Amino acid sequence: MQPPQRYASLVDDPDAFQAACERPLPSVVRVNTLKTTAERARDALDAQGVGYEATDWHPGVLKLHERGPGTSWPYFHGWLHGQEEVSTLPALALDPQPGEAVWDACAAPGSKATQLAALMDDEGVVIGNDNNLGRLSALRHNAERLGVTNLAVTNQDARNFSLKPFGDRTREEKRIEQFDRALVDAPCSCEGTIRKNPDAFEEWSLGHVEGVAGVQKGILRRAVDATRPGGTVVYATCTFAPEENEAVLDHVLGGGDCELRAWEPPAGFGTDPGVTEWQGDTYDPSVELAHRVYPHRNDTGGFFCAKLEVTV
Numbered sequence: 001m002q003p004p005q006r007y008a009s010l011v012d013d014p015d016a017f018q019a020a021c022e023r024p025l026p027s028v029v030r031v032n033t034l035k036t037t038a039e040r041a042r043d044a045l046d047a048q049g050v051g052y053e054a055t056d057w058h059p060g061v062l063k064l065h066e067r068g069p070g071t072s073w074p075y076f077h078g079w080l081h082g083q084e085e086v087s088t089l090p091a092l093a094l095d096p097q098p099g100e101a102v103w104d105a106c107a108a109p110g111s112k113a114t115q116l117a118a119l120m121d122d123e124g125v126v127i128g129n130d131n132n133l134g135r136l137s138a139l140r141h142n143a144e145r146l147g148v149t150n151l152a153v154t155n156q157d158a159r160n161f162s163l164k165p166f167g168d169r170t171r172e173e174k175r176i177e178q179f180d181r182a183l184v185d186a187p188c189s190c191e192g193t194i195r196k197n198p199d200a201f202e203e204w205s206l207g208h209v210e211g212v213a214g215v216q217k218g219i220l221r222r223a224v225d226a227t228r229p230g231g232t233v234v235y236a237t238c239t240f241a242p243e244e245n246e247a248v249l250d251h252v253l254g255g256g257d258c259e260l261r262a263w264e265p266p267a268g269f270g271t272d273p274g275v276t277e278w279q280g281d282t283y284d285p286s287v288e289l290a291h292r293v294y295p296h297r298n299d300t301g302g303f304f305c306a307k308l309e310v311t312v
């Protein structure tokens with residue numbers, strides 16, 4: 001069975017789920033706190049006559065009345081970044097601190113990497129990696145416009161990511177042997193992007209879901225291995241398929257060196273728990289701590305987000 005019907009048994013209201021999947025996605029911007037405050041950004045939009053409303057769960061995430069912020073000066077000067085509402089969740093879950101070493105395993109075009117840098121007050125280092133060189137130029141461009149200076153860019157397959165470029169033994173203070181935190185915003189079948197990409201379901205195949213799940217498992221495994229004990233790893237996708245979400249967590253939990261941790265999005269943003277059974281497979285019960293976001297719940301795209309702690 002194809003999406004969205006494939007997921008009817010997982011959602012509370014299949015009709016509302018399907019109807020939301022068919023509606024266009026609102027245009028949303030994140031305020032870049034490296035350059036301004038939410039209040040000043042809102043004043044600038046008011047002065048420009050750009051209509052918006054603040055989301056009721058985050059003062060720095062604004063829904064625009066018209067499509068696209070790209071021609072307004074607050075956008076041009078890096079006060080705002082066009083970023084889907086749900087896509088702001090993983091960085092909040094990761095909660096990076098100024099001064100830390102943070103790996104963004106699949107970083108291009110940089111919405112979350114630049115949000116991580118802002119949460120770190122541009123202190124410490126964000127290593128933004130992607131295996132797609134073309135997409136890395138968009139990451140660099142976004143980082144420059146948004147005033148991010150603590151970003152190092154790498155172009156590796158995250159499954160075999162090497163810390164060698166950061167292992168200079170002559171500069172002890174600069175050496176990174178393990179990360180404090182890692183974000184895996186994984187490549188996926190993108191089912192949750194249906195509201196902005198109407199072809200998402202037409203291009204769907206179970207073979208693709210299963211193929212990309214293998215890549216996701218490899219990247220998440222590397223993120224756990226590359227993060228220090230006590231460090232945090234966040235796993236996110238923009239898809240509904242349990243094969244790419246809970247099954248990937250279940251696979252990595254099998255290594256015995258990480259555990260799911262509870263994390264709640266800000267009040268006002270509704271989610272559903274991870275599922276522990278799907279089409280005859282059962283998953284580790286702790287995957288219920290993950291968050292599923294269905295489009296009808298908050299009028300957003302679809303999403304999945306889970307927080308892990310590395311224990312060994």
Ligand SMILES: C[S@@+](CC[C@H](N)C(=O)[O-])C[C@H]1O[C@@H](n2cnc3c(N)ncnc32)[C@H](O)[C@@H]1O
Pocket residue numbers: 105106107108109110111112113129130131132135156157158159185186187188215219
């Ligand atoms: C969901 S997108 C990332 C979006 C990005 N985090 C952001 O917020 O702008 C997934 C990314 O994974 C990259 N990717 C796919 N396979 C990869 C691999 N094996 N290693 C590293 N990156 C990979 C893709 O090129 C793509 O840019």
